[in-house]
Amino acid sequence: xxxxxxxxxxxxxxxxxxxxxxxxxxxxxxxxxxxxxxxxxxxxxxxxxxxxxxxxxxxxxxxxxxxxxxxxxxxxxxxxxxxxxxxxxxxxxxxxxxxxxxxxxxxxxxxxxxxxxxxxxxxxxxxxxxxxxxxxxxxxxxxxxxxxxxxxxxxxxxxxxxxxxxxxxxxxxxxxxxxxxxxxxxxxxxxxxxxxxxxxxxxxxxxxxxxxxxxxx
Amino acid sequence: xxxxxxxxxxxxxxxxxxxxxxxxxxxxxxxxxxxxxxxxxxxxxxxxxxxxxxxxxxxxxxxxxxxxxxxxxxxxxxxxxxxxxxxxxxxxxxxxxxxxxxxxxxxxxxxxxxxxxxxxxxxxxxxxxxxxxxxxxxxxxxxxxxxxxxxxxxxxxxxxxxxxxxxxxxxxxxxxxxxxxxxxxxxxxxxxxxxxxxxxxxxxxxxxxxxxxxxxx
DNA sequence: TGTACATCAGTGAACGCGCGTTCACTGATGTAC
DNA sequence: TGTACATCAGTGAACGCGCGTTCACTGATGTAC
Numbered sequence: 001x002x003x004x005x006x007x008x009x010x011x012x013x014x015x016x017x018x019x020x021x022x023x024x025x026x027x028x029x030x031x032x033x034x035x036x037x038x039x040x041x042x043x044x045x046x047x048x049x050x051x052x053x054x055x056x057x058x059x060x061x062x063x064x065x066x067x068x069x070x071x072x073x074x075x076x077x078x079x080x081x082x083x084x085x086x087x088x089x090x091x092x093x094x095x096x097x098x099x100x101x102x103x104x105x106x107x108x109x110x111x112x113x114x115x116x117x118x119x120x121x122x123x124x125x126x127x128x129x130x131x132x133x134x135x136x137x138x139x140x141x142x143x144x145x146x147x148x149x150x151x152x153x154x155x156x157x158x159x160x161x162x163x164x165x166x167x168x169x170x171x172x173x174x175x176x177x178x179x180x181x182x183x184x185x186x187x188x189x190x191x192x193x194x195x196x197x198x199x200x201x202x203x204x205x206x207x208x209x210x211x212x213x214x215x216x217x
Numbered sequence: 218x219x220x221x222x223x224x225x226x227x228x229x230x231x232x233x234x235x236x237x238x239x240x241x242x243x244x245x246x247x248x249x250x251x252x253x254x255x256x257x258x259x260x261x262x263x264x265x266x267x268x269x270x271x272x273x274x275x276x277x278x279x280x281x282x283x284x285x286x287x288x289x290x291x292x293x294x295x296x297x298x299x300x301x302x303x304x305x306x307x308x309x310x311x312x313x314x315x316x317x318x319x320x321x322x323x324x325x326x327x328x329x330x331x332x333x334x335x336x337x338x339x340x341x342x343x344x345x346x347x348x349x350x351x352x353x354x355x356x357x358x359x360x361x362x363x364x365x366x367x368x369x370x371x372x373x374x375x376x377x378x379x380x381x382x383x384x385x386x387x388x389x390x391x392x393x394x395x396x397x398x399x400x401x402x403x404x405x406x407x408x409x410x411x412x413x414x415x416x417x418x419x420x421x422x423x424x425x426x427x428x429x430x431x432x433x434x
Numbered sequence: 435t436g437t438a439c440a441t442c443a444g445t446g447a448a449c450g451c452g453c454g455t456t457c458a459c460t461g462a463t464g465t466a467c
Numbered sequence: 468t469g470t471a472c473a474t475c476a477g478t479g480a481a482c483g484c485g486c487g488t489t490c491a492c493t494g495a496t497g498t499a500c
Contacts, residue, residue, distance in 0.1 A: 019476075035338040037254035042453055054477050056455080118393070119336050121252040123400040134403075158419075161406070166416045170383070173390025176335070183340035186351075189378070199383045202375075203416070206423030236443075259486055271444050273488080 020058040022048045027069045031112040032182070036120040041065070066120050067127050073113030074133035080106055081140040092147050093210060099144055100171050100196050107175035111182040118176070141168055151209060158207060170199055237275040239265045244286045248329040249399065253337040258282070283337050284344050290330030291350035297323055298357040305364050310427060316361055317388050317413050324392035325409075328399040335393070358385055368426060375424060387416055 026047035030039035041062045045052045059065040084102030088095045107114045116122075117134075124131055145164035149157045178185060179192040188195065204210070243264035247256035258279045262269045276282040301319030305312045324331045333339075334351075341348055362381035366374045395402060396409040405412065421427070 037338065040453060041455095050476095051478050052453085053455080053457090053479080057476055061454085121254065121401065124403050125400070162412070162415060165405070165412055166387070166419070169390035169394060169412070169416070170387045171390070172394055173386035173388070176393060177386060177389055183342070184338065186341050188382070195379070195382055195386070198379060199386070199420070202383070202423035203420050204423070206419035206421070257486060258488095267443095268445050269486085270446080270488080270490090274443055278487085 019048060019050060019054060023055055023058060023065060024069055024072060027065055027116075028112040031069070031115055036066070036115040063122070066116055067122055067130055069113065069116040070120060070122055071127075071130050071133050073110070073117045074130070074137050076110070076113065077106055077117070078133070078137040078140060081137060085140055085144050088144070088147050092144075092151060093204075096144055096148055097197060097200065099141065100167065100200060101193055103171045104175055104179045104192050104196060107179045108181040111180050111184075114175070114180070115182075118172075138164070138168065148204075148209070149207075152207070156208075163207070166203065167200065170203070171196060174199075236265060236267060236271060240272055240275060240282060241286055241289060244282055244333075245329040248286070248332055253283070253332040280339070283333060284339055284347055286330070287333040287337060287339055288344075288347050288350050290327070290334045291347070291354050293327070293330065294323055294334070295350070295354040295357060298354060302357055302361050305361070309361075309364050309368060310421075313361055313365055313384075314414060314417065316358065317384065317417060318410055320388045321392055321396045321409050321413060324396045325398040328397050328401075331392070331397070332399075335389075355381070355385065365421075365426070366424075369424070373425075380424070383420065384417065387420070388413060391416075 026044040084098045142164040146160040178188040243261040259269045301315045359381040363377040395405040
């Protein structure tokens with residue numbers, strides 16, 4: 001059993017440690033192994049080494065645990081995207097490219113989170129916290145798109161939200177179809193990163209970028 | 218219990234009718250109701266009104282039934298796309314637009330098929346028949362992309378397969394995120410068809426289309 | 435046309451199993467005084 | 468510093484349930500002659 005180093009909480013020796021977080025890890029491990037449908041509440045308890053009744057102290061049911069995994073996934077996702085975007089440095093176009101690569105990297109290296117976030121069948125409207133976390137992740141992309149369209153002359157600028165939705169959809173499509181880190185991946189004659197980069201370049205050229213405003217290097 | 222009219226086989230009064238097909242319908246109904254993970258082999262038997270042992274005459278297990286649903290889904294999908302593409306008529310750009318709309322229409326009107334095809338966790342490499350059916354659906358898009366790039370001057374034509382992958386990814390991304398006919402849909406400030414149409418227009422403009430070859434109208 | 439037989443779809447009873455959930459409980463931690 | 472008490476995380480036994488799967492069977496359909 002591995003204890004994460006990144007969360008900052010560590011094991012607090014309390015009865016049997018930080019069970020809530022351990023259950024989330026259990027869910028991730030089991031999703032990675034058998035898919036988002038392939039684990040049960042009892043499985044998670046067994047993985048964590050506690051009795052089958054113990055998880056009820058922390059989650060109402062299996063769905064609540066799964067929603068918590070998705071929530072944590074969106075939070076990590078947003079953090080990862082924020083880091084990649086790096087506030088538009090060294091320049092907006094390069095940072096935008098990094099953003100897309102980070103999205104793909106997340107889908108590849110964290111397929112369990114990715115499944116819980118997008119494929120576990122949790123209705124997005126159900127849990128407000130979950131929705132907000134998803135919105136925060138999208139906001140990173142949205143802000144980046146804002147900076148991107150600002151490179152264009154003021155007249156004829158496309159709406160930043162549309163650009164963000166386009167890039168999100170394209171990236172999500174590539175990640176879902178070809179960029180998974182698990183068995184659901186389809187084969188592709190090139191790395192997904194290249195496919196995405198080419199698509200975004202063509203798309204931005206279609207918007208007239210880089211162009212009249214001059215390339216920012 | 219509804220009997221489909223489109224398949225051309227109808228109920229053949231044989232013991233209890235065409236159970237194999239009825240089980241596929243059962244799976245679709247149950248997926249639509251409770252998601253791809255939300256049905257069991259016994260559920261399907263109950264829905265079809267037969268004993269729990271009966272499905273074993275037709276499918277090895279639940280996964281085999283699910284794979285058959287996905288297979289049938291890909292076949293319908295390919296047929297629908299072929300109809301929409303209509304061999305590039307009335308003109309290639311219009312037909313290409315219709316193709317994208319048909320993809321979204323399928324995801325909206327057949328969310329159960331869509332789930333089984335793309336989200337049920339069936340590894341694409343597992344079943345050769347399933348893979349081939351998926352490939353046939355993609356081939357429609359691929360042929361359309363071929364016709365599309367043929368509108369461009371021979372030098373500097375992008376590879377048709379890349380264009381097809383880009384459009385597939387974009388469409389799949391929009392369909393998965395916003396275009397579902399079930400609870401998994403996220404909200405969007407515009408119809409998904411419009412979002413897709415705008416994206417494809419911008420993308421094609423980035424490719425230089427319609428352009429040097431002259432718009433085909 | 436009729437009879438005997440082979441085929442095979444569906445039955446229904448049975449089984450072991452693991453899941454979800456509850457319950458009174460235990461025992462460690464935290465806190466009031 | 469010490470004692471009594473409240474809190475609460477985790478126990479373990481128990482339960483009913485439905486699932487997956489098997490089995491010998493039944494009875495309708497198809498076919499050989």
